[in-house]
Amino acid sequence: MHSTNTGDWSSAYIEAGTGEFWRANVALFAAAFSTFALLYCVQPLLPELARVFRVSPTASSLALSIPTAGLGIGLLIGGSISEILGRKSVMCTSLIASAALTIAAAMAPNWPLFLVARALAGFALSGLPAVAMAYVSEEFHPNASGLAMGLYIGGTGLGGMTGRLIAGFLTDAFSWRWALGDIGGIALCSSVLFLALLPRSRHFRAHEPSVTELLATAKSHLHDRVLLRLYLMGFLLMGSNVSVFNYITFRLVAPPYRLSQSAVGLIYLVYVFGIASSPMAGHLAGRRGSRAVLWVMVVAMLSGVMITLAHPLWIVLAGFSLISFGYFGAHTVASAWIGRRAGSGKALAASLYLFFYYAGASILGTATGKAWTNAGWPGVAASIILVLGIGTAVSVRMRKMPEMQTSGA
Numbered sequence: 001m002h003s004t005n006t007g008d009w010s011s012a013y014i015e016a017g018t019g020e021f022w023r024a025n026v027a028l029f030a031a032a033f034s035t036f037a038l039l040y041c042v043q044p045l046l047p048e049l050a051r052v053f054r055v056s057p058t059a060s061s062l063a064l065s066i067p068t069a070g071l072g073i074g075l076l077i078g079g080s081i082s083e084i085l086g087r088k089s090v091m092c093t094s095l096i097a098s099a100a101l102t103i104a105a106a107m108a109p110n111w112p113l114f115l116v117a118r119a120l121a122g123f124a125l126s127g128l129p130a131v132a133m134a135y136v137s138e139e140f141h142p143n144a145s146g147l148a149m150g151l152y153i154g155g156t157g158l159g160g161m162t163g164r165l166i167a168g169f170l171t172d173a174f175s176w177r178w179a180l181g182d183i184g185g186i187a188l189c190s191s192v193l194f195l196a197l198l199p200r201s202r203h204f205r206a207h208e209p210s211v212t213e214l215l216a217t218a219k220s221h222l223h224d225r226v227l228l229r230l231y232l233m234g235f236l237l238m239g240s241n242v243s244v245f246n247y248i249t250f251r252l253v254a255p256p257y258r259l260s261q262s263a264v265g266l267i268y269l270v271y272v273f274g275i276a277s278s279p280m281a282g283h284l285a286g287r288r289g290s291r292a293v294l295w296v297m298v299v300a301m302l303s304g305v306m307i308t309l310a311h312p313l314w315i316v317l318a319g320f321s322l323i324s325f326g327y328f329g330a331h332t333v334a335s336a337w338i339g340r341r342a343g344s345g346k347a348l349a350a351s352l353y354l355f356f357y358y359a360g361a362s363i364l365g366t367a368t369g370k371a372w373t374n375a376g377w378p379g380v381a382a383s384i385i386l387v388l389g390i391g392t393a394v395s396v397r398m399r400k401m402p403e404m405q406t407s408g409a
Contacts, residue, residue, distance in 0.1 A: 226402070
């Protein structure tokens with residue numbers, strides 16, 4: 001599972017600036033783009049789904065919460081399967097299956113079957129995120145892994161943004177079914193690009209872990225005080241981000257804004273700030289250390305939520321831009337830190353991080369629906385401010401913790 005030539009970084013690993021570096025990053029970017037387009041394309045459609053299937057706003061959020069829960073559960077399996085079958089094959093299978101299931105969801109005749117298809121698509125997606133993180137930590141030179149992780153996470157941001165935009169426009173022009181079907185087709189095309197461009201793994205060694213070994217490794221990760229706090233940060237960051245973008249759609253289609261589905265989809269253009277912040281944060285973390293960057297990004301996200309309490313639309317959009325900038329930057333730093341911190345069992349360490357990450361999306365993304373029902377946007381914002389206040393305290397405390405494993409750490 002690890003390189004047998006750890007002393008010769010320059011010849012054994014993918015280095016920044018090389019042709020292989022860019023081929024690998026284009027492949028990973030395409031996979032990340034498709035994964036998050038498939039997962040988040042329903043988010044601007046929640047009001048439309050609530051109308052068509054005659055369900056409440058909280059119930060409509062299950063269209064996103066259920067697949068993220070399935071993804072989180074599957075992550076604990078996908079990372080282990082990749083230890084046996086290899087990184088590339090698992091990621092490619094994951095991408096094709098989730099695209100096909102998204103097309104199936106577009107054809108679902110009723111709400112229960114729609115949720116079943118979405119749940120299965122989320123589970124199928126689990127073969128990509130943690131495995132991609134493990135691939136980056138295994139195959140890229142340490143000096144290039146932060147930038148590579150930032151570019152990968154930038155791809156997730158572009159995919160999430162584009163999937164939402166396409167869904168909004170196609171729903172206005174045709175229907176939500178056309179929207180989901182087209183996004184599934186785009187993901188199928190991306191899987192071909194991924195298969196053609198991603199370099200083979202040179203440092204992966206097939207390894208069939210026993211249940212005892214897996215539990216021992218998981219226990220080790222969960223007893224590492226730095227990894228444990230990074231898992232908590234993943235829960236808080238993703239839960240906050242999904243909550244914000246779930247219920248902003250309901251706010252903006254209602255008075256006084258009364259925006260159309262296409263216009264609501266355009267709100268997700270603020271993700272360009274996240275796409276920019278991902279490689280920037282990864283680069284800064286490589287130069288100054290993750291401890292010096294993580295807390296700054298969390299504070300930026302918290303500040304953005306506070307700004308959204310204003311009423312003028314342009315100020316609300318400024319707040320969402322800052323949320324996007326801070327969220328993607330923080331997620332990039334935490335993701336790269338996981339790979340460096342885990343001495344062994346990197347895929348499992350990444351899977352655990354993403355399990356908590358998507359658990360945050362599923363739990364907080366639905367729970368804040370109660371805040372929306374009871375108090376509207378101020379209730380949602382207050383809930384997220386509390387969550388990110390905890391995240392700020394945790395990330396500031398982590399400034400005193402060692403980034404790499406040391407005895408007793």
